[in-house]
Amino acid sequence: MTPACMLVAVLVSSAFGGxxxxxxxxxxxxxxxxxxxxxxxxxxxxFMRVGCYQCHGREAQGASTGPRLGPNPLPLAAFTRAIRxxxxxxxxxxxxxxxxxxxxxVHAFVAARPRPHELSK
Amino acid sequence: xxxxxKAIGLxxxxxxxxxSFRALHEAIVNYGGNAKxxxxxxxxxxxxxxxxxxxxxxDGRPIGVMAHGTxxxxxxxMAVYNAYCDRVPVYIIVGNTLDATERRPxxxxxxxxxxASSLVRDFSKWDDTPISLEHFAESAVRAYTLANTPPMGPVxxxxxxxxxxxxxxxxxxxxxxxxxxxxPPQGDMAAVVEVAKLxxxxxxxxxxxxxxxxxxxxxxxxxxxxxALQAAxxxxxGRMNFPxxxxxxxxxxxxxxLAAADVILGLEVNDFWGTINTYRDQLHRSSRSLLKPGxxxxxxSMRDLGVKxxxxxxxxxxxxxxxxxxxxxxxxxxxxxxxxxxxxxxRRRAFEARGKTLAESSSNAYERSRAEAGxxxxxxxxxxxxxxxxxxxxxxxxxWSLVSYxxxxxxxxxxLWNFDRHYQFIGGSGGSGIGYTAPASTGxxxxxxxxxxxxxxxxxDGDLMYAPGIxxxxxxxxxxxxxxxxxxxAYHQELMHLQRMANRHNRGVDRAHIGTTIADPNIDxxxxxxxxxxxxxxxxxxxxxxxxxxxxxxxVVKRGEPALVDVVTQPR
Numbered sequence: 001m002t003p004a005c006m007l008v009a010v011l012v013s014s015a016f017g018g019x020x021x022x023x024x025x026x027x028x029x030x031x032x033x034x035x036x037x038x039x040x041x042x043x044x045x046x047f048m049r050v051g052c053y054q055c056h057g058r059e060a061q062g063a064s065t066g067p068r069l070g071p072n073p074l075p076l077a078a079f080t081r082a083i084r085x086x087x088x089x090x091x092x093x094x095x096x097x098x099x100x101x102x103x104x105x106v107h108a109f110v111a112a113r114p115r116p117h118e119l120s121k
Numbered sequence: 122x123x124x125x126x127k128a129i130g131l132x133x134x135x136x137x138x139x140x141s142f143r144a145l146h147e148a149i150v151n152y153g154g155n156a157k158x159x160x161x162x163x164x165x166x167x168x169x170x171x172x173x174x175x176x177x178x179x180d181g182r183p184i185g186v187m188a189h190g191t192x193x194x195x196x197x198x199m200a201v202y203n204a205y206c207d208r209v210p211v212y213i214i215v216g217n218t219l220d221a222t223e224r225r226p227x228x229x230x231x232x233x234x235x236x237a238s239s240l241v242r243d244f245s246k247w248d249d250t251p252i253s254l255e256h257f258a259e260s261a262v263r264a265y266t267l268a269n270t271p272p273m274g275p276v277x278x279x280x281x282x283x284x285x286x287x288x289x290x291x292x293x294x295x296x297x298x299x300x301x302x303x304x305p306p307q308g309d310m311a312a313v314v315e316v317a318k319l320x321x322x323x324x325x326x327x328x329x330x331x332x333x334x335x336x337x338x339x340x341x342x343x344x345x346x347x348x349a350l351q352a353a354x355x356x357x358x359g360r361m362n363f364p365x366x367x368x369x370x371x372x373x374x375x376x377x378x379l380a381a382a383d384v385i386l387g388l389e390v391n392d393f394w395g396t397i398n399t400y401r402d403q404l405h406r407s408s409r410s411l412l413k414p415g416x417x418x419x420x421x422s423m424r425d426l427g428v429k430x431x432x433x434x435x436x437x438x439x440x441x442x443x444x445x446x447x448x449x450x451x452x453x454x455x456x457x458x459x460x461x462x463x464x465x466x467x468r469r470r471a472f473e474a475r476g477k478t479l480a481e482s483s484s485n486a487y488e489r490s491r492a493e494a495g496x497x498x499x500x501x502x503x504x505x506x507x508x509x510x511x512x513x514x515x516x517x518x519x520x521w522s523l524v525s526y527x528x529x530x531x532x533x534x535x536x537l538w539n540f541d542r543h544y545q546f547i548g549g550s551g552g553s554g555i556g557y558t559a560p561a562s563t564g565x566x567x568x569x570x571x572x573x574x575x576x577x578x579x580x581x582d583g584d585l586m587y588a589p590g591i592x593x594x595x596x597x598x599x600x601x602x603x604x605x606x607x608x609x610x611a612y613h614q615e616l617m618h619l620q621r622m623a624n625r626h627n628r629g630v631d632r633a634h635i636g637t638t639i640a641d642p643n644i645d646x647x648x649x650x651x652x653x654x655x656x657x658x659x660x661x662x663x664x665x666x667x668x669x670x671x672x673x674x675x676x677v678v679k680r681g682e683p684a685l686v687d688v689v690t691q692p693r
Contacts, residue, residue, distance in 0.1 A: 038396065054617060061691075063531045066616060094624075113496075
């Protein structure tokens with residue numbers, strides 16, 4: 001029930017418009033690195049506990065309050081920088097609030113998100 | 122007084138009953154036959170005013186509200202502020218007993234006041250306290266005219282209880298002035314021509330519209346201007362200004378569009394400074410201009426004629442290059458004509474090339490939105506994207522009208538649905554006073570009823586809980602409204618604010634839910650609706666259950682009754 005981890009500020013005037021991408025098109029095929037199930041599960045729990053879902057959605061799918069994070073997040077180093085020292089309105093997460101290990105688990109969780117449903121025309 | 126109200130043409134009067142207007146109430150339902158105006162029973166004065174607010178944005182004309190001059194108006198005050206900020210006419214009659222020697226002992230004293238309207242004078246357009254019936258008739262017509270003249274706003278007329286109840290002489294003949302519409306002022310013609318020159322010469326002109334299209338004609342004129350220039354349009358959603366799928370609509374990429382602009386024309390833009398600057402809400406607050414060097418900024422607006430000092434809805438001073446005080450919708454025909462006259466063949470060829478680029482950008486944005494909507498499609502709680510698309514699929518073949526503000530659901534309907542008629546969207550509350558959506562949607566549905574439109578609202582849970590009795594009003598008066606709950610079980614905006622504060626202070630967010638969530642127990646909105654006489658579905662947590670529930674609810678609405686579908690949703 002606790003919030004947190006908002007990577008980008010409340011929308012200004014356009015939903016999802018004009019912000020730096022924190023994820024790209026979904027990863028495809030065998031080049032996707034294998035993820036440890038335990039990391040993903042711990043990451044999910046942390047994602048919920050520190051409230052990332054409040055702005056990015058429970059599946060990290062993104063909203064007007066924070067961009068989509070998965071299933072192809074930024075590399076871990078850039079992901080970490082964005083969370084520790086955000087350039088936008090995202091609340092900063094210090095090591096006290098979110099350890100490096102926990103942050104890596106969150107990264108594993110968002111990387112493991114399913115590909116999108118393809119909408120019929 | 123009823124003759125006056127009928128002469129003005131108020132179709133409905135929303136009221137929670139009160140003794141200070143008991144005589145007027147009785148006369149409306151008996152002498153007036155409870156028709157034009159018809160009494161709408163509300164369970165809270167805030168609901169009465171918000172209903173009138175929503176009605177006026179669909180119908181274009183105000184309806185009435187009656188309230189005690191004291192406790193009723195105190196309840197109504199928040200909704201009056203919303204209507205004031207949103208530039209919407211609402212016609213409020215407040216009861217009061219001015220003559221202290223005529224007051225009944227006890228509660229009539231506590232319900233009387235020296236100057237009833239003073240409570241809301243800072244955020245209403247005009248008020249009067251008539252002391253004779255002639256005075257009442259003249260001020261009633263004046264109030265109606267002023268409410269409807271841009272910049273529109275709520276007006277108040279105090280109906281003194283003695284004036285209401287005192288017998289009228291048999292030979293008394295009341296003269297009621299005729300009601301004439303006031304033509305809204307156009308912008309200065311020489312300035313309009315200067316604007317046209319700047320727009321025609323610009324490489325990347327952008328039109329920003331907020332509360333621009335007051336009527337269907339405003340929508341048509343804005344399309345005409347944009348197409349004449351092949352200019353980008355950013356619709357900020359104060360009204361239904363521009364078709365959502367028009368190839369020139371660049372609202373989905375507003376920031377990049379504005380950053381590339383060399384001329385920006387704002388039409389009834391409420392916050393021009395916020396439009397052309399970014400703002401960072403961090404420990405050290407900072408802002409940055411979005412504009413490229415040399416970009417010209419122009420406003421056409423009635424804003425400066427509706428300014429008062431105390432309440433700060435005026436927004437930050439934007440320091441524009443040219444400001445035209447005039448009604449944007451009324452000014453558009455002259456501007457369109459000037460643009461067409463000034464556009465040479467060379468410029469038209471440049472416009473055409475620009476239009477093709479913008480059309481491609483618009484099409485790409487739509488495809489991106491569709492792709493994004495597919496993420497977490499099967500998630501529970503239901504994503505706001507799926508909620509929006511399931512709802513669209515359910516109503517798209519009907520004559521629909523979506524009457525809720527869209528920020529709480531990440532703006533998905535405006536990104537994915539095809540809005541192209543003026544009544545299909547009415548903007549937001551104006552003052553961001555929570556508790557607006559449910560009653561305003563009910564008022565909008567009342568206005569849509571005579572047209573047979575399917576009125577739909579995406580209803581935030583926190584907003585409904587301010588005054589849920591509006592559901593009973595909808596049931597009692599057979600107001601067909603499909604209310605789809607965006608039930609994220611929180612005052613989510615505030616929860617995010619708590620989150621920011623907690624992390625800035627390096628304390629963590631573990632306790633940010635305290636005072637911001639609406640859980641434990643979870644509210645069963647279907648049961649709330651059923652208890653108030655409204656068809657209720659849900660709570661729906663499995664997205665696969667949503668489409669069938671919507672179909673059942675829409676069948677109820679098409680029979681002329683309200684229905685609620687409770688959807689447990691993702692936060693935004």
